[in-house]
Amino acid sequence: MEDRFPDVDPEEAEYVDYMLATGERPLSGGGGCLLMLIVLALGLTDFLAADEPRKDRLHGYVGGPYKVVAADFTGDKLIDVLLGYRGIGVLAVDQGDGRGQLTPLAINEFSDADRKLNPDDASWSVPHVHNISSADLDGDGLLDLLFAVGGASKLKPGRVVVAHNAGRGQFKRVLEFSTPSEAKGVRFVDMDRDGRLDVMYTARGSGYKDDLAIGRLYIRRGLGNWKFGPAIESLAGKSAYSIDTADLNNDGFPDVVIPNEHDTSVTYFLNPGKTIFSRAASLSSRQVRASPIPNKRSHAINDVRVADFDGDGNQDLVTANLGTSTISVFPGNGDGTFGKDTLLDAGKNGAFLGIGDFDRDGDVDFVITHWTEDFASVFLNIGDGRFAARRDYRTGSGNYGVDVADLNGDGHLDIVTANYRALSMSLLIGAGDGTFKPAITRSKGFRSFLGKLSPHNR
Numbered sequence: 001m002e003d004r005f006p007d008v009d010p011e012e013a014e015y016v017d018y019m020l021a022t023g024e025r026p027l028s029g030g031g032g033c034l035l036m037l038i039v040l041a042l043g044l045t046d047f048l049a050a051d052e053p054r055k056d057r058l059h060g061y062v063g064g065p066y067k068v069v070a071a072d073f074t075g076d077k078l079i080d081v082l083l084g085y086r087g088i089g090v091l092a093v094d095q096g097d098g099r100g101q102l103t104p105l106a107i108n109e110f111s112d113a114d115r116k117l118n119p120d121d122a123s124w125s126v127p128h129v130h131n132i133s134s135a136d137l138d139g140d141g142l143l144d145l146l147f148a149v150g151g152a153s154k155l156k157p158g159r160v161v162v163a164h165n166a167g168r169g170q171f172k173r174v175l176e177f178s179t180p181s182e183a184k185g186v187r188f189v190d191m192d193r194d195g196r197l198d199v200m201y202t203a204r205g206s207g208y209k210d211d212l213a214i215g216r217l218y219i220r221r222g223l224g225n226w227k228f229g230p231a232i233e234s235l236a237g238k239s240a241y242s243i244d245t246a247d248l249n250n251d252g253f254p255d256v257v258i259p260n261e262h263d264t265s266v267t268y269f270l271n272p273g274k275t276i277f278s279r280a281a282s283l284s285s286r287q288v289r290a291s292p293i294p295n296k297r298s299h300a301i302n303d304v305r306v307a308d309f310d311g312d313g314n315q316d317l318v319t320a321n322l323g324t325s326t327i328s329v330f331p332g333n334g335d336g337t338f339g340k341d342t343l344l345d346a347g348k349n350g351a352f353l354g355i356g357d358f359d360r361d362g363d364v365d366f367v368i369t370h371w372t373e374d375f376a377s378v379f380l381n382i383g384d385g386r387f388a389a390r391r392d393y394r395t396g397s398g399n400y401g402v403d404v405a406d407l408n409g410d411g412h413l414d415i416v417t418a419n420y421r422a423l424s425m426s427l428l429i430g431a432g433d434g435t436f437k438p439a440i441t442r443s444k445g446f447r448s449f450l451g452k453l454s455p456h457n458r
Contacts, residue, residue, distance in 0.1 A: 008126060014379065015123070015318055017337045020148060022377075025322060028155075030196060032087070032381065050241075057341050060447045060448055060449025060450070061087055061088050061447070061448045061449070062087055062088075062135040062423070062445060062446070062447050062448075062456050063085040063086060063087035063088030063090060063368040063417035063445065063446050063447075063448065064085065064086060064087060064398070064418075064419070064420040064421065064422070064423040064444070064445050065083040065084070065085060065086075065092075065401065065419060065420060065423070065424070065425050065444050066083075066084055066085055066086035066128060066129060066130075066400055066420050067083070067129060067130070067131060067132055067400070067401035067418055068081060068082065068083055068084070068401040068402065068403050068416055068417065068418040068425070069081070069082045069132050069134055069403055070082075070403040070404070070405035070407065070416050071134055071141050071143055071168060071405070072182040073093055073134070073141050073142070073144065073165065074093075074095055074105070074142075074167070074169060074313070075141055075167070077452050078095075078096045078097065078098040078186040079096045079098070079405045079411075080093060080095050080096045080102075080105070080169070081092060081093070081094045081096065081102055081403075081407075081416055081425070082094075082134075082145075083401075083418055083420065083425060084110070084129030084130075084131075084147060084401070084418075085128075085129055085446065086112040086128045086129070086420050087128070088109075088155070088446060088448045089109060089110040089111070089129065089248055090107060090108065090109055090110070090129070090358065090446060090448075090453070091107075091108040091129060091132075091145070091147070091436075092104070092106070092107050092108070092170060092444070092446075093106045093107075093108075093169030094235050094425075095169065095402065096365065096407055098119065098409045099388075099408050099409060100407050100408030100409075100427065100429060100440075102407075102427070102442075105168065105169040106168060106169030107168050107446075107453060108163075108169075108170065108171045108327070108439065110129075110149065111455065114393060128149065128189075129147055129148070129149055130148040130149065130150060130158075130167050130182075130183060130184050131148050131183075131185050131186050131242055131243070132145060132146070132147045132148075132186065133145070133146040133147070133186045133187045133188045134146075134188070135152075135188035135197055137162070137164075137188070137197055137222075137226070138164070138226065139223075140165075142164055142165035142167065144162070144163060144164055144165045144171075145162070145163040145165070145171055145263070146160065146161070146162055146163075146186045146187070146188055146199055146201070147160070147161055147163070147239055148160050148161075148183035148184055148185065148201060148202075149161060149183060150182050157178055157179055157180055157181065157182075157420055158178075158179045158181065158182040158183030158184075158203065159176050159177065159178055159179065159183055159282060160176060160177045160179060160183050160199075160201040161173050161175075161176045161301065162174050162176065162199065162226070162228075164226070164301075173397050174226050175226065175228075175397050177201065177218070177220075177231070177404060179201065179202075179203035179216075179217070179218070180203055180212060180216070181203040181204045181205050181206065181211050181212040181216070182203070182204040182206070182211075183201060183202070183203060183204070184202045184203070184204045184215075184240060184241050185200075185201060185202040185240065185241055185243035185258060186199070186200070186201045186202075186240040186243065187199070187200045187201070187244075187245055187256075189245045189254050190222070190254075191219060191221075191253070191254060191271055191276050191277075192221070192253075192273070192274055192276050193252070193253065193273075193274070193458060194244060194279055196221075196222035196224055197222045198219060198220060198221050198222045198228070199219075199222065199228055199242060200217065200218060200219045200220070201217075201218050202215055202216065202217055202218070202236055202240040202241065202242075202243060202258060202434035203215060203216040203218070203240070204239055204240050204241070204261075205236070205238060205239060205240060206238075206262065207238055207239070207262060208288070213238070214235050214236070214237065214238055215236040215237055215238060215239055215240025215241075215260070216233055216235065216236055216240065217233070217234045217235075217236040217240065217243075217256065217269065217283070218231040218232070218233055218235065218257060219231065219232045219234075219276070219283075220232075221277045229277065230280075232276070232277070232280065232281070232282065232283065232447070233282060234269065234282040234283045234284075234285065234341075234458065235282070235285060236258050236260075236267050236285065237258065237260035237265055237267035237285070237287065238260050238261075238262040238263045239261035239262035239427065240258050240259075240260060240261075240267070241258065241259050241260070241261045241301075241302060241303070241319075242258070242259060242302075242303050242304065242307050242352075243256060243257070243258055244257045244304055244305055245257070245407075246255075246306035246307075246315045247315065248268065248270065248315050248332060248336050249334065249335050249336035250305070250314070250335075251271075251272040251273065251399050252273075252304055253272075253273045254271060255268060255269060255270050255271050255336070256268060256269040256271070256283075257304050257306055257317065257364065258303040258304070259301040259302060259303055259319060259320075260301055261300055261301065261302055261322075262300065263298065263299075263300075263301065264286065264289050264290045264292070264299040264301065264321075264329075265287045265289045265290075265296055265301065266287065266288050266289075266301060266304050266317060266319060266330075267285050267286070267287050268285065268286055268287070268288070269283040269285050269286075270283075270284075270286070270336045271283075278300065286336070286337075288317065288330055288338045288341070290319065290321055290324075290326075290328040290341055290343070291328070291340065291341055291343055293324050293326070293343075293377070296324045296354055297323065297325070298323045298324075299319075299321035299323050299324045299326065299328070300321065300322045300323025300324070301319045301320070301322070301323075301328075301430065302305070302320045302321070302322040302350075302351050302352065303319065303320040303351065303352045303353050304317055304318070304319045304320075304353075305317070305318050305353045305354075305355050305366065307364040307366075308332075308355060308364065309329060309331075309363070309364050310331060310383045310384050310385025311362075311383070311385070312331075312334075312361065313334065314331075314332040314333060314334035315332045315334075315337075316329065316330060316331050316332045316385065317329070317330040317332070317338060318330075318353060318355070318366055319341075319353075320346065320350045320351055320352060320353050320368055321350065322349055322350060322351055322356075322371065324346060325346050325348050325349060325350055326343045326344060326345065326346050326350070327343070327344040327345075327346045327350060327379075328341035328342070328343055328344075329341060329342045329344065329346050329385065329387070331385060334438045336351045343385075344379065344387060344390075345389075345390065346368055346370075346377065346390070347368070347370055347373065347375070347377045347392065348370055348372060348373050349370050349371045349372045349373060350361075350368045350369070350370055350377070351368070351369050351370060351399075351400050352368070352369045352400055352401055352402050353366055353367070353368050353369075353372040353402070354366065354402040354403055354404040354415060355367075355404065356366045356413040357405040357413065358378060358380065358412075358413055358430055358434045359380055359433050359434030360412070360432055360433075361381075361383070363382075363383050364381055365378065365379060365381050365387075365434065366378075366379050367379070367402060367404065367415050368390075369395075369399040369400055369401070369402045369417055370399060371398060371399075371400055371419075371443070372398065373398075373399070374394060374395060374396060374397040374398075374399070374419075374422070375392040375393060375394050375395060375399075376392070376393050376395050376399055376402065376415065376417055376426075376428070377390040377392050377393075378390065378391050378392075378393065378415075378436065378456030379436045380436070391417075391434075391435075393428055393436055393439060394419045394420065394424075394438070394439055395419055395422075395426035395428070395439050395441065396417070396419025396421070396424035396425075396426055396441050397419060397421045397422040398419055398421025398422055399417040399418065399419045399420075399422075399426065400417075400418055400419075400420050401417065401418035402415065402416070402418070403415075403416055406430075407427065407429075411432065411434070412429075412430040412431060412432035413430050414427060414428060414429050414436075415428040415430070415436065416428075416440075419441070422441075423444060423445025423456065423457060424441050424442060424443050424444055424445070425441070425442055425444045426440065426441040427439065427440045427441075428440075443455070443457040445457055
């Protein structure tokens with residue numbers, strides 16, 4: 001599909017797509033009406049909405065897998081798959097048998113009708129599950145969830161939900177935090193090394209009219225027994241998205257890294273350590289920027305992952321630059337600073353990243369998905385932080401979320417993708433040498449109508 005309007009920011013395009021799908025009127029003032037006229041005039045609606053699952057109030061709302069986590073959610077020491085949906089408020093669990101077979105186990109709805117904690121909140125809506133983090137919060141041996149959900153539109157508040165794993169793939173919402181802009185990134189992590197998991201999450205801050213101009217990072221101290229302290233709020237750059245954590249300056253404490261989806265930057269925060277919560281003050285941020293590309297408006301950095309790619313003992317960064325279809329690899333210096341990035345060709349609209357050692361050579365490789373395309377791309381590490389040319393593997397279209405794990409128990413890492421536009425999930429079985437077998441793809445779409453869910457396939 002030809003990119004007929006390369007200068008439209010991906011988030012602006014996504015907002016127009018939302019208006020086209022739901023019938024919501026564009027923003028008055030600002031650039032909303034102008035943007036809509038430009039999109040209609042240039043025929044960009046085909047690009048934005050042709051492969052989108054339809055949302056129709058008369059016939060129900062169709063949702064497809066958007067994010068994916070591969071982990072043991074049932075406590076049987078085998079890898080399962082959890083899918084977070086876009087278009088409907090659903091988390092679905094498929095149980096793994098340890099041999100690469102996945103069987104639908106449970107569907108968890110977090111929908112408009114679920115207002116048990118907020119019966120008077122008419123704006124409560126969960127059209128998208130944006131990001132998911134899992135950890136055993138209460139020590140019962142089962143992985144609990146922290147996930148970010150969108151508001152009724154991009155410009156309304158979002159929510160972050162903490163959910164208890166009740167067994168058999170069922171999750172019970174325990175508490176939630178409201179965000180002043182669309183909720184995006186989430187992470188369980190022990191920031192102060194006190195043995196209790198803390199939570200962190202981002203509010204997007206798109207810069208649109210009536211939205212926050214700058215994104216926010218919120219960190220809450222874990223107090224035990226499903227309780228968390230007040231949030232430390234810090235500025236996190238324009239359109240703060242996902243979150244990764246790692247020790248960037250080798251002081252023994254996890255630091256925080258956030259891509260800026262409306263910018264060419266990654267914003268990161270160095271953890272002050274044991275005093276992080278006693279200070280009760282905003283954290284100071286730093287940024288690295290992807291190298292500019294002539295005639296390209298913005299990299300639109302959609303995702304970031306942290307790992308030691310060059311084997312020097314320091315943590316490096318890899319970013320998915322959706323706006324320019326590139327990847328940036330920033331070498332870490334071990335003191336919280338980074339060198340100039342190396343740009344790689346990601347393939348069109350590279351969106352999200354998964355990391356792991358795919359060829360068992362001791363080096364960290366990665367895979368990237370593609371928001372508008374039907375393939376995922378694998379990059380094998382040559383051994384010094386340089387990467388071989390990408391190798392593409394067919395999946396369903398609109399693959400966005402991705403995770404890496406050994407799903408068939410052969411000791412080799414496999415790849416699972418959430419294919420939103422195709423309403424499907426794909427499993428790529430790894431051979432252990434950096435190659436993967438053709439994808440096993442299964443339909444995973446749902447239609448929500450009058451409070452009832454039913455399978456919906458292409």
